[in-house]
Amino acid sequence: MTDQATGVTDQANRSEGEIPGKPTAASRTTLSHIMTGSDTNLLGTVHGGVIMKLVDDAAGAVAGRHSGGPAVTASMDEMVFLEPVRVGDLVHVRAQVNWTGRSSMEVGVRVMAERWNESTPAQQVGSAYLVFAAVDGDGKPRPVPQVIPETEHDKRRYQEAQIRRTHRLARRRAIKELREKRAADGIDD
Numbered sequence: 001m002t003d004q005a006t007g008v009t010d011q012a013n014r015s016e017g018e019i020p021g022k023p024t025a026a027s028r029t030t031l032s033h034i035m036t037g038s039d040t041n042l043l044g045t046v047h048g049g050v051i052m053k054l055v056d057d058a059a060g061a062v063a064g065r066h067s068g069g070p071a072v073t074a075s076m077d078e079m080v081f082l083e084p085v086r087v088g089d090l091v092h093v094r095a096q097v098n099w100t101g102r103s104s105m106e107v108g109v110r111v112m113a114e115r116w117n118e119s120t121p122a123q124q125v126g127s128a129y130l131v132f133a134a135v136d137g138d139g140k141p142r143p144v145p146q147v148i149p150e151t152e153h154d155k156r157r158y159q160e161a162q163i164r165r166t167h168r169l170a171r172r173r174a175i176k177e178l179r180e181k182r183a184a185d186g187i188d189d
């Protein structure tokens with residue numbers, strides 16, 4: 001049977017040999033790190049690239065856990081920095097699989113920060129969406145378990161990820177077609 005809200009097929013309806021699905025919670029992960037002087041940019045706040053590495057690390061751990069093996073970053077999009085991160089901030093990078101295709105997974109990441117020595121609530125400072133491809137020993141894409149969204153939050157994220165997937169594919173196709181047309185017209189750039 002297929003969940004109408006997400007399009008995800010449940011395990012009872014799977015054909016033999018198909019990989020059983022995995023719930024979102026099975027691979028959800030948080031990576032925490034205290035920012036120090038070596039993480040700063042020339043303005044004295046934390047370098048965006050330091051945050052992006054943590055985002056990629058957390059998302060990679062989630063993709064590896066969900067797919068049960070190696071997974072590589074295929075794309076990172078909509079990396080948003082909402083507030084500057086400062087030295088002495090304890091940063092929590094929360095990641096989960098939002099959506100799965102045949103061999104790819106979209107991982108959603110939320111970046112939270114709180115002062116390392118204060119008990120004030122953590123504040124959201126960034127977010128990103130990454131696509132990982134699960135690969136075999138030769139670096140070729142391999143099938144992944146379907147993610148099974150459990151909560152209404154997870155179901156919304158699944159539906160939104162599907163919209164982003166459609167847009168990514170459409171954008172890639174449109175750009176490829178434009179380049180092919182320019183080449184066919186003899187335009188050399």
Ligand SMILES: CC(C)(COP(=O)(O)OP(=O)(O)OC[C@H]1O[C@@H](n2cnc3c(N)ncnc32)[C@H](O)[C@@H]1OP(=O)(O)O)[C@@H](O)C(=O)NCCC(=O)NCCS
Pocket residue numbers: 072073074075100101102103104105131132133135139140141168
């Ligand atoms: C990602 C990679 C494995 C894709 O290989 P490929 O031969 O193009 O294989 P495919 O076209 O079948 O793509 C595999 C899946 O990834 C998805 N994908 C590939 N490139 C993508 C991109 N740029 N954005 C979003 N999804 C992408 C495909 O849609 C496909 O998804 P599906 O199987 O769920 O339908 C390959 O490009 C690669 O190894 N890239 C380098 C990854 C890496 O080293 N990352 C670290 C950077 S330092």
